[in-house]
Amino acid sequence: MADKQPIGIFDSGYGGLTVFRSIARLLPDYDFIYLGDNARAPYGNRSFNTIHQYTLEGVQILFDVGCPLVILACNTASAKALRTIQQRDLPNIDATKRVLGVIRPTAEVIGNFSGSKEIGVLGTRGTVQSGSYLMEINHFFPDVKVYQQACPLWVPLIENAEYDQPGADYFVKKYLDQVLAQSAKIDTLLLACTHYPLLKAKIEAYLPNHIRVVPQGDIVGASLVEYLNRHPEMAARLSKGGLQRFFTTSDDTMDFDHHASLFYGEPVLSEFIAIK
Ligand code: DGL
Numbered sequence: 099m100a101d102k103q104p105i106g107i108f109d110s111g112y113g114g115l116t117v118f119r120s121i122a123r124l125l126p127d128y129d130f131i132y133l134g135d136n137a138r139a140p141y142g143n144r145s146f147n148t149i150h151q152y153t154l155e156g157v158q159i160l161f162d163v164g165c166p167l168v169i170l171a172c173n174t175a176s177a178k179a180l181r182t183i184q185q186r187d188l189p190n191i192d193a194t195k196r197v198l199g200v201i202r203p204t205a206e207v208i209g210n211f212s213g214s215k216e217i218g219v220l221g222t223r224g225t226v227q228s229g230s231y232l233m234e235i236n237h238f239f240p241d242v243k244v245y246q247q248a249c250p251l252w253v254p255l256i257e258n259a260e261y262d263q264p265g266a267d268y269f270v271k272k273y274l275d276q277v278l279a280q281s282a283k284i285d286t287l288l289l290a291c292t293h294y295p296l297l298k299a300k301i302e303a304y305l306p307n308h309i310r311v312v313p314q315g316d317i318v319g320a321s322l323v324e325y326l327n328r329h330p331e332m333a334a335r336l337s338k339g340g341l342q343r344f345f346t347t348s349d350d351t352m353d354f355d356h357h358a359s360l361f362y363g364e365p366v367l368s369e370f371i372a373i374k
Contacts, residue, residue, distance in 0.1 A: 102337035104129035106160030106168040108153070111139030111257055112354075113292035114171030115361035117200065120315030121169070122342065124323050129341040133160055134358070136348035137373065140253040141174045142222030142291075149224060153179035154187055155373055157197055159345070166335045169322065170199045173221055173290050173314075177201060177228035196332060201230050203321030204288065204314050209239030211312055212286040216243045218277040221290035223248040231290060245284060247277035249291070256293045259357060261300070270300045278309075289313045296361065344368040 105125075107118045111134045118132055135141075135156050141149050153175040160168045170176045176199030183197050208217060219231045226248040235244050251269040255261050278284060285308055289295060295313040302311055326333040344366050346354040351368045358366040 102335060103164035103166055104131045104337055104341065104343070106130075106157075106163075106165030107132045107171050108156045108160060108168055108175065109134055109170075109172040109292060110141040110152070110174065111136045111253075111293075112357055112361045113253070113256075113294075115358055115366075116292050116295040116313065117169070117171035117315045117318050119362055120319035121322055124316075124319040125326075126340055127338045129337045129339050131160060131163060131165060131343045131345065133345045133371070134347070134354065135373070136346045136354060138347065139257060140222070141172070142224050142253050143250060144224065146178050146224075149174060149178040150182050154183055157183060157187075158191070159371060159373070161191065161195060166195050167332055168195070168197045169318070170197060171292055171318070173200055173292065174224040175199070177221075177225045177230040198322070198325065200292065200314055200318050201234055201290075203318050204290070205231060205234030206238050206321070207317055208235060208286070208288055208312065209242045211310060212242065214283045214285040215239075215241055216245070216281050216283040216285065218280070218284045218287045219244055219246045219290045220249050220252075220273065220277060220287060220294060221246070222253060223250050225290055231288075243281070243283075245277060245280040247273055247280075249273040249294075252297060253291065253293050256296050257357075259360070261296045266297070266300060270297060271304050274301065274304050285309055287311050345371040347371060347373050 133156055138152055157168050180199040226246045232244050255266050260266055346368045348354055349370050351370050354368045355366050
């Protein structure tokens with residue numbers, strides 16, 4: 099096995115591509131392997147144990163192809179599986195490898211986006227139920243009030259390419275009404291699911307101008323740049339050549355390529371990889 103290897107990026111399906119897009123723009127020299135577990139997406143409504151098992155299997159695939167560093171570009175997986183993987187699984191698999199998530203880097207800066215210090219967090223049921231954002235944002239910004247809203251129908255709408263259709267409007271408005279009913283002072287809505295940037299235009303259309311919608315891609319990308327600066331020993335293990343490979347657990351790679359290009363903003367050519 100070559101001594102330098104790509105960075106792995108994992109999501110339940112397509113959503114992580116909105117994060118990968120920012121990461122690849124900020125770190126264009128590095129090599130990357132993206133893995134979407136499309137055969138089993140969405141994860142959002144699944145149990146803790148199932149999300150942990152599926153995420154660990156995805157991480158293992160990326161480890162098996164050589165990646166020393168894996169980013170969980172999925173809030174649900176970060177909320178429900180990351181800590182167990184870091185603390186319990188990694189020491190048994192390979193203590194020199196690293197798995198990072200998207201919640202902590204987002205929580206570290208999101209308080210700076212809000213003038214009123216009241217933030218709405220929109221995510222899957224799993225992310226909201228975990229309470230991870232409440233805890234993490236409170237840790238970094240004790241003066242910020244956080245209101246959460248689960249939006250369980252948004253990922254299915256997006257995964258099925260219905261996000262820009264008129265039928266999506268009902269569910270966009272429904273969850274926005276629910277989060278904004280929690281406080282009139284919310285001035286920032288965090289898209290705490292990597293799928294949601296595809297709904298950003300529709301979401302903004304239902305909001306007053308003073309409410310800002312914040313996707314995570316650039317935040318997570320900037321945080322990874324910083325991580326590699328702080329960890330030159332990890333940066334030294336990563337290959338550079340600007341190569342990108344896309345794996346999906348769905349056997350319909352043409353369907354993946356079609357959808358994925360909408361999330362990634364560029365043509366995508368994927369390869370099927372089976373879950374063991
Ligand atoms: N993209 C994932 C996230 O950021 C969720 C998608 C799913 O429900 O599988 O939470």
